[in-house]
Amino acid sequence: EPEVTQTPSHQVTQMGQEVILRCVPISNHLYFYWYRQILGQKVEFLVSFYNNEISEKSEIFDDQFSVERPDGSNFTLKIRSTKLEDSAMYFCASSEGAGTGIPETQYFGPGTRLLVL
Amino acid sequence: DQQVKQNSPSLSVQEGRISILNCDYTNSMFDYFLWYKKYPAEGPTFLISISSIKDKNEDGRFTVFLNKSAKHLSLHIVPSQPGDSAVYFCAASSYMEYGNKLVFGAGTILRVKS
Numbered sequence: 001e002p003e004v005t006q007t008p009s010h011q012v013t014q015m016g017q018e019v020i021l022r023c024v025p026i027s028n029h030l031y032f033y034w035y036r037q038i039l040g041q042k043v044e045f046l047v048s049f050y051n052n053e054i055s056e057k058s059e060i061f062d063d064q065f066s067v068e069r070p071d072g073s074n075f076t077l078k079i080r081s082t083k084l085e086d087s088a089m090y091f092c093a094s095s096e097g098a099g100t101g102i103p104e105t106q107y108f109g110p111g112t113r114l115l116v117l
Numbered sequence: 118d119q120q121v122k123q124n125s126p127s128l129s130v131q132e133g134r135i136s137i138l139n140c141d142y143t144n145s146m147f148d149y150f151l152w153y154k155k156y157p158a159e160g161p162t163f164l165i166s167i168s169s170i171k172d173k174n175e176d177g178r179f180t181v182f183l184n185k186s187a188k189h190l191s192l193h194i195v196p197s198q199p200g201d202s203a204v205y206f207c208a209a210s211s212y213m214e215y216g217n218k219l220v221f222g223a224g225t226i227l228r229v230k231s
Binding site for chain 2: 004006031033043045048058095106109110113
């Protein structure tokens with residue numbers, strides 16, 4: 001069964017360093033997402049990406065964050081200068097992107113646990 | 118942000134019995150609802166969904182009921198199995214208001230005892 005994959009599974013970084021989290025969405029999906037879950041809190045939306053551009057982003061997704069689809073399979077989340085409060089589990093998700101206005105099921109990857117020291 | 122609420126942090130059920138997980142929402146614009154199951158150190162796994170034009174959707178042991186007037190949905194698992202022990206998240210979306218963004222509840226820990 002097709003699945004979303006994410007690398008690395010764990011990442012430890014120093015505050016102020018840049019990190020890139022990688023995702024390979026399900027191959028025929030066109031809509032990609034990043035969510036995060038801070039320990040003990042809800043899963044929260046960061047950004048969605050469709051047709052090579054951001055379609056929605058939350059207030060969390062500030063200038064320190066960026067997303068990119070560098071090739072036909074990868075989807076990345078970059079945090080330019082990490083802060084302690086960026087420590088969280090980051091989940092990538094994808095959906096079919098069948099068309100506008102149609103609710104879609106999002107399929108999640110296993111997550112990357114980011115720890116900022 | 119309390120738009121999607123799961124008021125029971127945990128639920129314990131005997132193997133073979135019914136598990137009922139509840140979810141309430143406040144935003145009447147939500148039109149698509151999903152249940153995800155999550156094991157520790159894994160990502161949410163999609164279980165079942167329901168559109169606001171329906172009041173019930175069934176898939177094997179899992180049934181989701183939607184009561185739009187009460188802004189309430191529930192997930193029934195029958196019969197419950199020990200492998201069902203996990204965290205269950207309710208999520209909602211409103212394309213008109215949020216695009217494809219999912220809004221999650223806090224989750225309910227289900228323990229199925231054998």
